[in-house]
Amino acid sequence: MTIPLELDARSYDIIIEPGLISHIGEKLSLFLKNPRVFVVSEDTVMGYHGGALKQALAESGIEAKFFVVPAGEATKSIGPLEALCNDILSAGIERTDIIVAFGGGVIGDLAGFAASIILRGVDFVQIPTTLLSQVDSSVGGKTGINTPHGKNLIGSFYQPKAVFIDPDTLDTLPRRELLAGYAEVVKYGVIDDPDFFTWLEKNGSTIVSAEGLPEKQKCRMQAIAHSCKAKARVVAEDEREGGKRALLNLGHTFGHALEAECGYGDTLLHGEAVAIGMIMALETSARMGLADHTDCERLTHHFKSVGMKTSVREIDISTDAETLLAHMHKDKKVEAGTIGFILGGIGTAAVHRGVDLEIVRGVLHDSLNTA
Numbered sequence: 001m002t003i004p005l006e007l008d009a010r011s012y013d014i015i016i017e018p019g020l021i022s023h024i025g026e027k028l029s030l031f032l033k034n035p036r037v038f039v040v041s042e043d044t045v046m047g048y049h050g051g052a053l054k055q056a057l058a059e060s061g062i063e064a065k066f067f068v069v070p071a072g073e074a075t076k077s078i079g080p081l082e083a084l085c086n087d088i089l090s091a092g093i094e095r096t097d098i099i100v101a102f103g104g105g106v107i108g109d110l111a112g113f114a115a116s117i118i119l120r121g122v123d124f125v126q127i128p129t130t131l132l133s134q135v136d137s138s139v140g141g142k143t144g145i146n147t148p149h150g151k152n153l154i155g156s157f158y159q160p161k162a163v164f165i166d167p168d169t170l171d172t173l174p175r176r177e178l179l180a181g182y183a184e185v186v187k188y189g190v191i192d193d194p195d196f197f198t199w200l201e202k203n204g205s206t207i208v209s210a211e212g213l214p215e216k217q218k219c220r221m222q223a224i225a226h227s228c229k230a231k232a233r234v235v236a237e238d239e240r241e242g243g244k245r246a247l248l249n250l251g252h253t254f255g256h257a258l259e260a261e262c263g264y265g266d267t268l269l270h271g272e273a274v275a276i277g278m279i280m281a282l283e284t285s286a287r288m289g290l291a292d293h294t295d296c297e298r299l300t301h302h303f304k305s306v307g308m309k310t311s312v313r314e315i316d317i318s319t320d321a322e323t324l325l326a327h328m329h330k331d332k333k334v335e336a337g338t339i340g341f342i343l344g345g346i347g348t349a350a351v352h353r354g355v356d357l358e359i360v361r362g363v364l365h366d367s368l369n370t371a
């Protein structure tokens with residue numbers, strides 16, 4: 001299946017196909033001016049899928065130079081970025097070459113940013129290997145690294161030339177990572193697509209199942225394609241987040257505050273933070289009279305039914321409402337000192353400014369303290 005992302009001269013296709021990696025060379029060849037690629041990946045992904053990628057590239061006569069960094073969020077920072085750029089330059093990259101990001105969101109963001117600055121910009125393509133990266137981060141051209149001041153604070157909007165999604169790569173993904181990515185799938189339903197949310201209520205367990213259910217591949221394809229179409233529509237309308245794209249941050253204002261407190265590591269994965277953050281956003285919306293309380297209950301019930309964490313009390317975190325609010329004030333969506341919250345019910349999300357912080361404080365306090 002091919003989903004176009006329409007962005008004038010920066011338009012590209014998102015290609016979703018089980019088993020795609022085994023013949024990726026044919027697809028990549030269409031983009032190559034030189035029969036070679038500069039592949040940025042990480043050790044875990046290379047361990048599982050590097051062999052298949054190497055074989056496919058060799059079969060198509062494409063020379064591949066590999067730049068393999070350690071897996072994990074710590075790699076998305078200035079030191080590893082500098083080392084990566086130097087390694088790629090030492091290998092003799094030219095402006096007509098292409099960088100391939102082969103991994104999850106960490107690799108996509110890092111390699112994409114490197115591509116945007118090396119030689120003032122070389123082309124890159126994404127081959128995302130986590131559910132989160134297949135439904136969100138590989139599409140839309142946000143690239144970047146973290147800094148001690150916060151996540152993703154240095155970066156660029158730099159669109160890939162194509163996104164190649166092989167859902168079969170998800171078969172090796174740890175269940176916890178799969179569930180974290182699933183939060184971003186659910187997000188599209190909660191933003192403006194209640195029918196998709198209802199479909200997920202029926203099929204979510206199959207999508208994240210560890211069993212070889214006959215329906216699994218079909219449901220995963222459908223969920224990934226639907227998510228990519230939703231994201232492509234938003235990005236086509238608002239590439240640089242001047243308006244509608246901000247809705248994609250549903251759950252992120254709360255979630256980023258929790259992630260900051262947990263140190264961006266194993267204690268709380270990004271998608272887990274987004275799931276809990278979405279529940280907090282719907283609870284805030286209910287308290288503000290923007291949504292029915294049953295929407296928050298319905299979302300919580302759905303996440304629970306697929307085995308996801310739904311409460312701050314399920315994570316090893318020691319914090320308070322004031323500290324979390326202080327993190328929210330550092331969010332990228334703060335304008336003139338006011339925090340932009342994405343609020344609403346299932347299917348009716350909108351950006352709200354000037355939110356009464358007493359209500360937010362109350363939601364945070366109750367989330368942390370109510371048994």
Ligand code: NAD
Nearest residue numbers: 044071104105106107129130132133137142169172173177
């Ligand atoms: P990740 O890249 O760290 O991958 C998660 C884990 O899965 C890692 O341990 C990795 O080694 C492992 N892994 C990856 N593919 C695998 C596979 N097929 N089989 C087995 N293990 C595999 O994290 P992520 O969840 O993919 O992405 C999170 C990052 O994405 C964060 O840095 C976040 O800020 C960023 N992000 C960016 C955007 C964007 O628009 N650019 C959007 C959302 C998130």
Ligand code: GLY
Nearest residue numbers: 136140142245248
């Ligand atoms: N993940 C949010 C965005 O791409 O805008």
